[in-house]
Amino acid sequence: MSDLRTRLEGSPYQGYSYSYPHKTAYRPLAEPVPLAELWARERKDALYLYLHVPFCGMRCGFCNLFTKARPEGSLVDRYLDALGRQARVVREAIGEASFARMAVGGGTPTFLEAEALDCVLGLAERVMGAGPGRIPISVEASPGTLTAEKLRVLADRGTTRLSLGVESFDEAEARAVNRPQATAEVERALDLIREARIPTLNLDLIYGLPGQSVASWLASLHAALRHRPEELYLYPLYVRPQTTLGRAGRDWDDLRLACYREGRSLLLGEGYAQVSMRMFRSAQAPPEAGPPYRCQEDGMIGLGCGARSYAAGLHYADAYAVRQRGVGAILEGYASRPGAAFGLADHGHRLSxxxxxxxxxxxxxxxxxxxxxxxxxxxxxxxxxxxxxxxxxxxxxxxxxxxxxxxxxxxxxxxxxxxxxxxxxxxxxxxxxxxxxxx
Missing domain, CATH: 1.10.10.920 (Arc Repressor Mutant, subunit A)
Structure with a gap:
């Protein structure tokens, strides 16, 4: 038990295993794989559809996502054109398929204007066959990007879950991770979401932020609970390579563990059930509808430059970067890619x-x-x-x-x-x- 024992003596936050293998294990494939051949051998009766919007209004200090802050010129329009080309090629390549779940992530999907957001969701319905009323649809958002018009688009397109990245209700804590965010703006966004009547509201919060105390962490949780979110995700602060915090070499392990325990105790006392280390779900949350889906067994189709796709023996995606120069170069390559090139997987990991x-x-x-x-x-x-x-x-x-x-x-x-x-x-x-x- 030496390796496990040694690991237990170290940081409690050694890696968020939301996907295995991690994208940093992907490499260029020796030979590109035609998607039509790959998916012909796969189960396709319960797929997950993921659409990636790699744009944000700002780059948070903890963020290692594939995203471009404040994109300039025509990049967003050219990206959406390429997304349409990819969707049509991929839909033809995978053949007959049914989707059980759908998510739009980023970046910040609601960074897009309402018309562009409608375009992305329309692609999912019109081209991929994943539409409102048939499957659960989750969309990620940030407070400063939400408007009543955008929320109407999301509601009309059948969004069943909105995940709002609040991170902290304390303005000083948000500023400490390069996220200038007014608490009044967060509250305004939450009021708009509730008015839009999207069935499930999830709030993301982060513990272990610079300058945070257990007391201020609990204050953020109490502020969140005033809105009775159906779900809460409590994330420890990760100090990752190439992020602002990673380059500063900071760590806050002792505080994170104390915050986690106090936050968990509070939410359990408020009637939330713990689904995983991060996820807490209210007893009042609507039951998850739609066809059965198990991430351990069922595949995923990813559309967009930062999206991953999972077949049984191959996980594939575009190249990955965190620094803005690297992200920009990859995005430019994606935006100018001809349609036929989207029919090949050329970067990923073959699963033994x-x-x-x-x-x-x-x-x-x-x-x-x-x-x-x-x-x-x-x-x-x-x-x-x-x-x-x-x-x-x-x-x-x-x-x-x-x-x-x-x-x-x-x-x-x-x-x-x-x-x-x-x-x-x-x-x-x-x-x-x-x-x-x-x-």
């Missing part, structure tokens, strides 16, 4: 059988549902203990509880999710991530 097993385990274990032994055996035709014997170390370390058919993280294990995820990465993926050349 070991990768596929580890992905299933990580994504199951770090969610509230836990890791089902029977689901694992059904998916891979083998026993979990034979394939990944190290999984038993989680019980030995007091991080998980074994039930009749599932392994679930306990309270201590959930708060160490950002240790357990990276611990389960394969040696090959770890090496690729460590060797990644940041741009």
């Amino acid at each position: 059988e070991d990768d596929r097993r580890r992905r299933f385990v990580i994504q199951s274990l770090l969610s509230g549902e836990g890791l089902s032994f029977s689901d694992y055996s059904r998916q891979f035709g083998s026993e979990l203990g034979d394939d990944l014997p190290e999984i038993a170390e989680l019980e030995e370390a007091g991080l998980a509880t074994r039930g009749p058919d599932a392994l679930r993280l306990n309270e201590r294990g959930i708060e160490r999710s950002d240790v357990i995820g990276p611990w389960l990465y394969s040696r090959k993926v770890r090496t690729l991530m460590e060797d990644y050349e940041w741009h």
Whole structure:
């Protein structure tokens, strides 16, 4: 148990394992793969559609997303034209397919003007066949970009969930991470969202911000709770390469863990259920409708320059960058790409059988549902203990509880999710991530 024990002695925030393998493990493929051939071999009855809008009004100090702050000239229009070309080529390549979920992320999708936002959502419905009333649709937003007109577009296009990146209700804390944001502007945006009657409101908040205390963190949570959001995501502050904070070399581990514990206690007391380390869902939240979808098993189609696509044996995307010069160069290449080029995957990661097993385990274990032994055996035709014997170390370390058919993280294990995820990465993926050349 040496590696797990060593990791547990370090930072609780070693890596957010929302996807495995991470994009820093992607590399140019030796030979481009035609999408029509790739998807002909895949299950396509329950796909996730993700559209990426890589633009923001500002670059936050903690942000390592693929996004361009304050794009100039005709870049946005040229990007949307390319998005339309890509959608048409990809839709033809994948053939008959059904979508179970859809999300529009970024960047900040609501950075777009209302007409452009309608264009993006219209592409999803008109070209991809993912429309209102049939599947859950989630859209990301920031307070300063929201207007009543944009929210009408979202509501008319069937948005069922709006995720608002507030990060903090304290103006000084927001400024400390290069996010000049007036609390009055946040409150105005929240009032507009409630008037638009989008069924589920999610608020993103960050703990561990420079200058933050446990008391000021709880004040932000109480401010959020006044709006009774159906969901809350509580994110620890990550200090990532090439971000403003990363270059400053700052860290706030002790505060983050204290904030997490106090925030968790508050939300549980307010009737929220903890779905994962980050996600809390209100008992009053509407039940999730739409066809069944399991991220461990079902694929994803990504459209846009920063979007990933997941087939069983290949994850692929455009190249990744954080620094604005690198992002700009990649975006220019995307915007000028001819339609036929969108029919090929040329950058990504080929998943070995070991990768596929580890992905299933990580994504199951770090969610509230836990890791089902029977689901694992059904998916891979083998026993979990034979394939990944190290999984038993989680019980030995007091991080998980074994039930009749599932392994679930306990309270201590959930708060160490950002240790357990990276611990389960394969040696090959770890090496690729460590060797990644940041741009």
